[in-house]
Amino acid sequence: MRKKEPIDNPSVGVVSTEYFTFAGPAEPFELLCGRTIGPVTIAYETYGALNAEKSNAILIAHALSGNAHAAGYHSHEDRYPGWWDEYIGPGKAFDTDRYFVICSNVIGGCDGSTGPSSIDPATGKPYGLSFPMVTIRDMVNAQWHLVRHLGIDSLLAVAGGSMGGMQALKWSILYPGMVRSVIAIATSASVSAQAIAFNEVGRQAIFKDPAWNKGDYYGMQAPDSGLSLARMIGHITYMSETLMHEKFGRRLQESAVSDFDFNREFLVETYLHHQGFKFVNRFDANSYIYITKAIDFFDLAKDHGGMISAFEKVSSNFLVVSFTSDWLYPSTQVKEIVKALRVNGKNVVYTDIETDKGHDAFLVKNRALEKNIANFLKSHADNNT
Amino acid sequence: MRKKEPIDNPSVGVVSTEYFTFAGPAEPFELLCGRTIGPVTIAYETYGALNAEKSNAILIAHALSGNAHAAGYHSHEDRYPGWWDEYIGPGKAFDTDRYFVICSNVIGGCDGSTGPSSIDPATGKPYGLSFPMVTIRDMVNAQWHLVRHLGIDSLLAVAGGSMGGMQALKWSILYPGMVRSVIAIATSASVSAQAIAFNEVGRQAIFKDPAWNKGDYYGMQAPDSGLSLARMIGHITYMSETLMHEKFGRRLQESAVSDFDFNREFLVETYLHHQGFKFVNRFDANSYIYITKAIDFFDLAKDHGGMISAFEKVSSNFLVVSFTSDWLYPSTQVKEIVKALRVNGKNVVYTDIETDKGHDAFLVKNRALEKNIANFLKSHADNNT
Incomplete structure (x- = not known):
């Protein structure tokens, strides 16, 4: 195969996947299941520039089938841009003229981050089913290592749809001092029996x-x-x-x-x-x-002593979005998150966007979603930096 | 295996599956796809007694996974009664003290009627995929042979849920003079793209x-x-x-x-x-x-020049039922049937039964469904016999 030429995207410039490796025998990465792995590699991409105050960083968390490649094209051979290109770029919802946007592949994934297809250093062979069960908490903890590696102490936002929204919510709970705002779209505090x-x-x-x-x-x-x-x-x-x-x-x-x-x-x-x-x-x-097991296991109420307790100590501002035609992560479930946040007196903007696009509405162009994200980010970027 | 002793059900008496065979090389059974089969066997059961006027016969049509065994127990070894036992029996919705109830296994099925697991007389081996594609029309035409074999010229009702409802509707269209009433439950004139x-x-x-x-x-x-x-x-x-x-x-x-x-x-x-x-x-x-292919192919509008034309010549009275929580055959689709019937000035009772039991609500005890069926049948049995 001919080596692909990286291209300078007119929007987000040259896009390339970087790799950050942490943990090892001396300092293993501990998972919720009690097992450890190491070394752990995180594949990630960044778009835009980190400002001098390091205050404009946004972490994007992907859904089940996503990866680190969220915006732009890697090469002229690419038929499609990154999975959230519609929302990331100059003048877009996640405006790369203003923000430094990071997206990483989750651990357990298969697009550069350590997962079941990675080589187990203990055997020299792919992990396969010997890979430990990972949870949303573990994905977030791995992302924390990446964010710290990038020299960032505080994130302007953690944002994502579906499983990405679960990670965003978990970030606000695990690292309350680090997450100034959360954008959680078409997500759930725990999926339904039907989704399981x-x-x-x-x-x-x-x-x-x-x-x-x-x-x-x-x-x-x-x-x-x-x-x-x-x-x-x-x-x-x-x-x-x-x-x-x-x-x-x-x-x-x-x-x-x-x-x-x-x-x-x-x-x-x-x-x-x-x-x-x-x-x-x-x-x-x-x-x-x-x-999919990580998604099924995710249960904020169970893991944090109830939905109200879960959000007790969070200090982020929240934008929570549901879609009227999403029957996998229905609005009724999304509203449970909003309710728990409001009981705790947290600052929440909630919108139930009218669309017939179903759960995947967040992946396609949606003017209301763009506007909501852009305005929410602007207001918190201006207030907090 | 020990031979099972037939039992005298306290409700519907001795229940046994009978077999009726028709068609053959001289008189093959023609299918919509253009192919013919023969001989064709229909497995069926009956409950209650045909009156002297032969005016109290009701044909029950089953859904995807049903069979001819709709009521009572075949033997003491049976853990469960027939699939619609809740609705068929003395004093029940299909009151066997008043009506002669017939239920047959559809052709294409696997519970006694000719289907892909039957022996192809041409080869002496099971048909397998050489079995011709069957449609709802073909199922109904086969049932017509059974009904005629039983000496019945006119059915008080054809009734069924889901695919059973499709057969009931098709009966009223194909044999308008033979079907005095139709009970179509949780069904559709053509299933949605999602159901396909x-x-x-x-x-x-x-x-x-x-x-x-x-x-x-x-x-x-x-x-x-x-x-x-x-x-x-x-x-x-x-x-x-x-x-x-x-x-x-x-x-x-x-x-x-x-x-x-x-x-x-x-x-x-x-x-x-x-x-x-x-x-x-x-x-x-x-x-x-x-x-499942027969279900997907079923399309009253397409097969009869539109929904309105489809019901133009029917002479039956209709009871049409949907369930509020049925998302596979949703109420909105069921209402299309009701609308087309009403445009044609047909006599329709329609009810959208409030239940959380989903599509399978017709298979479990439901007081509203019982009452609706019982009253509808009583009114038409009294008026028409």
């Missing part, structure tokens, strides 16, 4: 693929079949029924008449297969099962 | 199981792993989020503390696995893919 159920059938799709081989498949045929099915299931839950109807309805693939066979005939089937197919080229099945 | 998507991921779970072997697995290891996953996915969609929350919440299986592993820890996971496990003992994977 969907995650579990996704994991089962992987477990049932013979190629999964109890997580030991590196260097061999990967469980692409199971992972693509997991992704197909997931995608149904990320879209609203209305959006699916608008996008596909009951339209057939090519012919207007049914062929009376089991080929993919409806457009919605073809779309899901395409999503599943694309995903296996960029994601590791073991990371999928570890990260 | 869920059916497709279920089918993919089966296709991806190596044991499926392109449908050729009879006498060998069946694709239980894929079929159980399909059932798990399905079960999520049959329940409301509220019901799941009430039944399971985020409660863990046994220990109160997470074990930090991939075992089934949340109660909802265990429940789904149990449903998947139970299902493979009673259902055929090929029937699952054929019947």
Whole structure:
């Protein structure tokens, strides 16, 4: 493969993934499950410049299938920019003319940060299922090491959607003195039984693929079949029924008449297969099962003695956003977070954005979301720096 | 296995499955796809007695995973009665003291009626994927042969939930002179893109199981792993989020503390696995893919030149029921049926029953549903016989 030429993005300049490694035998990184790992590598990218006062840093936390590459293009060969390019750049919601934006791949992930596909120094082989179970707390603690490494004592904001919102909330609880504001979008203090159920059938799709081989498949045929099915299931839950109807309805693939066979005939089937197919080229099945478990385990009320206690000591300002058509992380659940914050007298801006885009609304262009983020950040950047 | 003793049910008497066979080389049964099959066997059960005028017959049509055994127990060994026992029996909604109730297994099914697991007379081997694609119309046409065989010219009602409701609606359109009333519950004139998507991921779970072997697995290891996953996915969609929350919440299986592993820890996971496990003992994977395709293909508007035209010539009275928490066949879709009927000036009773039981609400005891069915039947039995 020809080496890709890095490009100077007209928006966010040259974008490249950096790697920071910490912890080791002498100073291992301790996880909530009681086990330790080390060394731990964190893949991250930054956009914009840190100001002299180091007061303009924003940490972006990604969702289940995200990575450190949040904005711009790495090379001319890239078909798509970073996953949150719509929101990060000069004049955008996370305005890189004003803010220093950091995004890192979560531990347990598969895009440069230490995860089940990484080499276990103890064996010289990929961890596979011997990788310890990671939690949202562990992801946040690893990010803390990165932030400190970058010389930052205080974050203007931690922001994210879905699992990214969980990390943002956890940051405010674990490091109250370091997080001036939190932007938590389409997230939950603990996912519903239904969301756990969907995650579990996704994991089962992987477990049932013979190629999964109890997580030991590196260097061999990967469980692409199971992972693509997991992704197909997931995608149904990320879209609203209305959006699916608008996008596909009951339209057939090519012919207007049914062929009376089991080929993919409806457009919605073809779309899901395409999503599943694309995903296996960029994601590791073991990371999928570890990260979905981290999502399922996340439970602020349980971990902090109730929802009210959870937010008792936070000192951040909060922007909390839900989407009216998000049925995976519904507004009713998001409002529980807002309620608990308000009982504690915290400063919260809450908005339930009207959209038919479902849970994934935060990943696509949404003027209301842009405005909310931009204004919230401006007000707190001006007040606190 | 010891032969089971048939029992005299205190409610519906001795219940046994009967078999009716029709069609053959001389007189093949023609399907919508253009292919023919024969002989065709229909497994059916009846409860109550046909009156002298033959005017009290009700045909019950089952949903995706149902069968002919709708009421009573076959033997003392049975742990559960027929699938609609709650609604069929003396003094129940389908009052067997008054009505002659018939329930048959759909063609394409696996509980006695001709389907992909049946022996193809041309080869002496199970059909497998050489079984022709069946549609709701074909199911209804096969039932017509059974009804005629039973000497019945006119049905007091055709009733069913979900796919059963589709059959009931189709009966009224195909045989307007034979169906005095229709009871269509939690059904649709054509399922949504989202419902097709869920059916497709279920089918993919089966296709991806190596044991499926392109449908050729009879006498060998069946694709239980894929079929159980399909059932798990399905079960999520049959329940409301509220019901799941009430039944399971985020409660863990046994220990109160997470074990930090991939075992089934949340109660909802265990429940789904149990449903998947139970299902493979009673259902055929090929029937699952054929019947879900029949559901996806069902489209009254498309097949009859629009929703209004579809019901133009029907002469039945209709009871149409939806459930407020049914998100698979939502009330909004059910109302489309009611609207089209009313535009045509048909006699429709419509009720949106308040329940948190989701799509499967029609399978469990529901006082409002009982009352609605009982009263609707009484009024039309009295008026028309």
